[in-house]
Amino acid sequence: MIDIEIVRKNPDKIREMLVARNMQTELVDQFLAVDEDWRKLTSQLDEARALQNKLSSEKKIEEAKKNKEIIKDKESEIAQIEGRRYELILEFPNIPFGDVLKGKDESENKSIKTVGDIPKFDFEPKDHLDIGEALDIIDTKTASQVSGSRFAYLKKQGALLEFALIQYALNLLVKEGFEAVVPPVMIKPDVYKKMGRLSENQKEERFYLEKDDVYLVGSAEHTMGPLGMDKVFKEEDLPKRYVGFSTCFRREAGSYGKDVKGILRVHQFDKVEMYSFSHPEKSEEEHMFLLSMQEKIWGGLDIPYRVVEICTGDMGPTDARQFDIEAWVPSQKTYREVASCSNTTDYQTRGIGAKIKVGDKNQYVHALNATGIVIGRTIIAILENNQQEDGSVLIPKALQKYTGFEIIENSFGTN
C-alpha cells in the first residue's frame, strides 16, 4: 500500500500520479475526508482511554463506569471509519519513479532493445494452435468440455516441453544464487490485500473459494512476497532472491479477439517467478539485475525478443517501474508479452511489514518481482518461431538436455 503520509502531505502529487495512470482523482479527497474523521476520533478515543486509566488507578469506580460508555461508543464509531479508511488506501497504486516514461496506454510503451532476427519462412507459417493440434500436443477442445473455455491440455512433447522449460529456468536461476521455493497457490484475503493485489478492480480477476474464504493466486509472486511478512532483514541478508514455481489462476475477464484462440490467454498456466527483497537504496540496481536474468533466459532460447519500457498509463498498480519482455509471434507478425519485470519499491513491503534496520530506525525494504519463464506463451513462441514446412518444430538447443528430444514431429500417439 501507499504511504499515508504522502497522501496527507502531498495530495497534489498523488492526484498527478493518478492522472498519469489514467485513474480517477476523487479518491484523494475521499480518503482525506475519511482520514481527517479518523484522526479526530482517534485522539478523542485516546483521551477517553487516558482518563479511564487515571480514574481506574485512583479507584474512582463510579466515574470510570460512566466514562466506559463513552469509550464504547467511540470504539464502534472508529471501527467503521477505520474499515472504510483501509479499503480506500488500498485503492491507491504505487507512485512511479519521476523518470518513468509518460504515456496514456500500451501504445506509448517504448521498445528499448531488440534481440535476434525475425524468422523468414518460405512457406505460410501456421499459428501455435494449428501447429499444436497437428502434432497432438495441445488440446483445447477436450479441455473446454471438461473445464470450460480457456483451458488446455498439454500432451506428449508439449507436456514434456513444459517440464523442460521449468528445469531450464530453475537451474539457471538457482546457479545465480536464487533460493528455490514452491509456494502455496491459495491465499487469505487479508494477506492478498497486504500484497496490493486485491483492490476492488483486481477482485474481478481472481478466483475465490467461498467455503474456505481463500483466493487462488494469479502468480507465485502473491504468496512469495509474504515470505518476508513481519520480518526485519539484516543488511547482510539483502538482496534476498527467491525463484518460485506455481500454477497461476486468472479470470481474464473482458479480453477478446485473437487472444481467445489457443493458449495465449488461459485461466490456468504454470510459471517460474523471481521475487527479490532489496535494500531500499539498491532496488533500481536489483531491478536491472532481474531484467538481465530474463534476457539470459530468453537469449538462451534463441527466440527473437525485445525489451519494452512500460509507460505510466500501462504500468501495474504495484509498480514504480516496469519492463516487459516481448517475444516475436510470427502468426501475429508482432511481439507479444512473455515476461514482466517490476520494482514495487516499498508498496508491497509496507503492507506485509518487511523491514530493515537502518541506523536505529526501521525502514521498509524494497521488493521486486519478475517472470522467470511462463509456460503457455513460451511454448507459443517456440512452436511458431521454430516451425518447419512439414509441421515439425525444432527444440532450442539449451532445452534439449531437458527434453531429451530435438524435434517435435507427428509421432502418431507415442511420446
Next chain:
RNA sequence: GGAAGGUUGGCAGAGUGGUCUAACGCGCCGCACUUGAAAUGCGGUAUCCCGGAAACGGGAUCGGAGGUUCGAAUCCUCCACCUUCCGCCA
C-alpha cells in the same frame, strides 16, 4: 476430522485480577574504570498510532479477534499456529 499441552520483549524465561510503566538472566549499545582488553559498575536497549519543528506528551500491543470488569498477560468464547497422539490421505 478428534484429543491433550503450549504461544510473553533479540534469546531464554517468571508472572493466575490492581504493586506489570512485564522480574531475574543472556545478548546488544553508551559511559566510567583500564596502557589496551577482560572483568566490574552505572545507564540504556520493542513495535505501531495520534499530536508536535523537536524535546516530549497521550494511546495501543504479552499469538489474533471478541467478551466479562472501574481495572486483564492473568478469567470466558472463538480462531490461527506449534508440539504430541488418534483418524484419513498422496
